[in-house]
Amino acid sequence: MTTLASLNTLTDSAFVAALDGIYEHSPWIAQRAAARRPFATLAALKLALQDVVNTSSEAERLGLLRAHPELAGKAAIAGELTQESTSEQAASGLNLCSAGEYARLHALNAEYNDKFGFPFILAVKGPTGRGLTRTSIIETFARRLKNTRPDEFAEALRQVHRIAEIRLNALFDVAPQLGAQVMDWCETIGAWSDPDTGLTCAYLTPAHRRTAAQIMQWMADAGMEAHIDAVGNVVGRYAAHDPDAKTLMTGSHYDTVRNGGKYDGRLGILLPIAIVAHLHARGERLPFHLDVVGFAEEEGVRFRSTFLGSSAITGQFDPALLDALDADGIALRDAIRAAGQEPGAIASIARKPEDLLGFVEVHIEQGPVLLERGLPVGVVTAIAGSSRYLVELTGVASHAGTTPMGMRRDAAAAAAEIVLLVEERCSGVPSLVGTVGQLEVPGGSVNVIPGACKLSLDIRAAIDAVRLAAVDDILAGISAICARRGIEEKLWKIVEADAAPCAPRLMDALGAAVERAGVPRFDLLSGAGHDAMQMAQITEVAMLFTRCGNGGISHNPLETMTADDAELAGQVLLDFLRSYPA
Known part of the structure; x- marks a missing residue:
């Protein structure tokens, strides 16, 4: 059985050989990590390997991603996967896909490769290491197709590291009890x-x-x-x-x-x-x-x-x-x-x-x-302090077609301005965040100017003085917006928690x-x-x-x-x- 003690004393070439297959077809990762020995814990080894990847060139990272096979792809069907990939895909039953599942995965693989330029990578053994279901794999595949390329590139690398973590656990015969x-x-x-x-x-x-x-x-x-x-x-x-x-x-x-x-x-x-x-x-x-x-x-x-x-x-x-x-x-x-x-x-x-x-x-x-x-x-x-409010705005509901823009008392328009006020005031200040998480036009209709609107405010910061200053500015801003637009305002404080x-x-x-x-x-x-x-x-x-x-x-x-x-x-x-x- 491989141990950290033995791994720390191996020659560089033996070290690389011992970690063969941990990262798919990429021995350069272990080669560069060898110089970082000794590793005191398995977690330290995992992080060292991860850091080698993260500090490599973008071309090397892209090559690492492209070294991975498609899920239930041609290589899997032809039996051309590495032993590790074969075992992992079988753990989630990808070798038992129905004709419909194979067709769905084939279409997803094509769409994904066309969009991102590398294969979809997922640690199919999942969070527990015991395997995801085929349904959850397909759902994850479809969801991640909506990512931007930078976000998906980062997520694919995280999945590579998770696969490596599971393989290292197996190599060292370690289970997270x-x-x-x-x-x-x-x-x-x-x-x-x-x-x-x-x-x-x-x-x-x-x-x-x-x-x-x-x-x-x-x-x-x-x-x-x-x-x-x-x-x-x-x-x-x-x-x-x-x-x-x-x-x-x-x-x-x-x-x-x-x-x-x-x-x-x-x-x-x-x-x-x-x-x-x-x-x-x-x-x-x-x-x-x-x-x-x-x-x-x-x-x-x-x-x-x-x-x-x-x-x-x-x-x-x-x-x-x-x-x-x-x-x-x-x-x-x-x-x-x-x-x-x-x-x-x-x-x-x-x-x-x-x-x-x-x-x-x-x-x-x-x-x-x-x-x-x-x-x-x-x-x-x-833990950041928090100030939360419910805000109720009352304007005048009137006909959307006959009321000129300059004569409206639109509660929803006032709410929209408040949302942007919160975003602007809380941007660029360390630890300060502001959110309008609830926004409602009660009884709204497509052809009626909103006469009422309800919204929430959530202002947080690690320093109470920073939070309270932002709250003061935002509440003053709400009053100014409502006065300018002819809107009545009511506020209820629902939470006031110090940092x-x-x-x-x-x-x-x-x-x-x-x-x-x-x-x-x-x-x-x-x-x-x-x-x-x-x-x-x-x-x-x-x-x-x-x-x-x-x-x-x-x-x-x-x-x-x-x-x-x-x-x-x-x-x-x-x-x-x-x-x-x-």
């Missing part, structure tokens, strides 16, 4: 949704309660004491030998947005559970209590109030929210009681800051930064664990809100981001990650726990 477990668990609870299709798991719905019960069972199976608290949080404790020890907390949320992804939030619950199971199997205890919390609600889907779970843990839960109604007129307090919990007990679950060592959250990045840098994990520096910087000492501890895993430390900002924002009110916090695939997309069924990245995040978190800077 923690990562595979997390991926399997995500599949299990990802199948439970409020509607029949997609994944929507809103607060205290049947799917949500079923998910909570399953997470609690996994916690118990891992060796934890587990329960569901008064607000619906699933809490598991892996106790230290000393009952008076302090507590380190970790976790994330298990609710989802409408038609969301399988890993948002849930990775940060399930990965620590898998780590606890590993520790428990070894009979290993930590010098502190480790509490894993599956926060019941973070997304605000059902009752339009975010962070219900973590606000209760921090003692910031607003009792007035118990009167909030969902779309069916069900009050929050009644939903809690229907789930078997007592609203009056919510205040009692608040944690005392003096009992806590800190809070660390693992989360998918929900963006493309790590993906574009080719890094599996990153250390979060801060939450991560604790430098915890960032350094995570960064050191990342480097010990053979990966360079990379720091990045979180533009998305997380439960760690709430936890920062009572203790120090840290976050570890894990790379997203599919362009970094999240809050979407296309949200994805790999078992290998989850594995590396797990190893980093385990190292962090074992060397926690008390």
Whole structure:
């Protein structure tokens, strides 16, 4: 069996021979990587090979892409593929395509080659390494045909590196055990949704309660004491030998947005559970209590109030929210009681800051930064603050054909100007982003000037002063636009969350664990809100981001990650726990 130790001591030619086939018909990659030895970890070797490709000429990278065979193409049918490609395509059943599937793939291959000038490349063993279905392969093929050439060139190279990663795992007889477990668990609870299709798991719905019960069972199976608290949080404790020890907390949320992804939030619950199971199997205890919390609600889907779970843990839960109604007129307090919990007990679950060592959250990045840098994990520096508003504009609905342009009070035109105002004000300022994510013309008609329009505002930045200055300018701009156009405006603030910087000492501890895993430390900002924002009110916090695939997309069924990245995040978190800077 090949080992890193033996690979590090081989001659250059033997090193190249040992890695033959890792990159399709491209021995020059291993030749250039040989000089970078020794490699301390398999992750370090993977990144070194990747870096050789990324620093090569465009012609060399194009040649690498063109060295790959078409999926279910002529070479496959003729039996002319390499042993590795033959095995990979067979793992997804591409050797068993129906006549219709072969015809579809043949047409897609031709269209793709004509557009991009290189063959379609996909790691057909997929995120888990076990193989994608033919249907998902064809759907991915068709979706990626819509990319621009620069974007698709970059994505094809990422798929090449993923293929190489899977082949290296096989060469070294390595399987991502923690990562595979997390991926399997995500599949299990990802199948439970409020509607029949997609994944929507809103607060205290049947799917949500079923998910909570399953997470609690996994916690118990891992060796934890587990329960569901008064607000619906699933809490598991892996106790230290000393009952008076302090507590380190970790976790994330298990609710989802409408038609969301399988890993948002849930990775940060399930990965620590898998780590606890590993520790428990070894009979290993930590010098502190480790509490894993599956926060019941973070997304605000059902009752339009975010962070219900973590606000209760921090003692910031607003009792007035118990009167909030969902779309069916069900009050929050009644939903809690229907789930078997007592609203009056919510205040009692608040944690005392003096009992806590800190809070660390693992989360998918929900963006493309790590993906574009080719890094599996990153250390979060801060979570951006957020200001969110709903805006209602009222003009005059009138006939589209008889009202002169200069006499209109068009609410939609005012909204369009506001959208551009937000874009202009938030462009070019570091960490500042602004979004109008909802835009509606209620009861609009093709031949009627819009008399009303509703829109949302979402302004975020890592520095509160930057965010608040942008909010002031945008709100003033909205007033000026509406005054000039004769439009009435109403605004409702729905979220005001301060930025939450991560604790430098915890960032350094995570960064050191990342480097010990053979990966360079990379720091990045979180533009998305997380439960760690709430936890920062009572203790120090840290976050570890894990790379997203599919362009970094999240809050979407296309949200994805790999078992290998989850594995590396797990190893980093385990190292962090074992060397926690008390």
